[in-house]
Amino acid sequence: NAGVTQTPKFRVLKTGQSMTLLCAQDMNHEYMYWYRQDPGMGLRLIHYSVGEGTTAKGEVPDGYNVSRLKKQNFLLGLESAAPSQTSVYFCASSYSRTGAFFGQGTRLTVV
């Protein structure tokens, strides 16, 4: 039982490049989320999904897209990376009010 697994763990991108972050959960959770963590800002919600095939915007969605084609996977895409997107990205999943389980994070640097 791996919980929430994020791929990759580290990545360096050049400005303008694109990439996809993959999140997989094996807990059969309905809800999945993408957060970014920046110093002094806490964790801010980018996008979330309340079920397979659904997505919704969070607090800071600009510059990101997501897809939830399968219940266990939630993908976060950056179409044209910018230095402002340098951050640590966390995926999480939950089942209603039971509390969210977080992955180990992806450290992304955009140069």
Place this chain on the structure above:
Amino acid sequence: QQQVKQSPQSLIVQKGGIPIINCAYENTAFDYFPWYQQFPGKGPALLIAIRPDVSEKKEGRFTISFNKSAKQFSLHIMDSQPGDSATYFCAQGSGNTGKLIFGQGTTLQVKP
């Protein structure tokens, strides 16, 4: 905009002390108030949570106090240990979507 304001930003206590971290929220639509603990290089982990119809909840050495009228809640760590040194985040959550809005975080150091 940050809807949950957390203080202090950092905190240093001696072993056995009782650090207290405070949070204030604005949006009363959320119905779930968790605290998360995060160690360096790791993802946040759920520590304890409370609902707004309860004024206090204890789990081991961790206690949440909730003041609905003041829209504030706090985390107390009894008999703190060096292993409690971590960053703590408060949050408010939606029961419908499960999404969380986090505070800015408090870095706690417990000295031996």
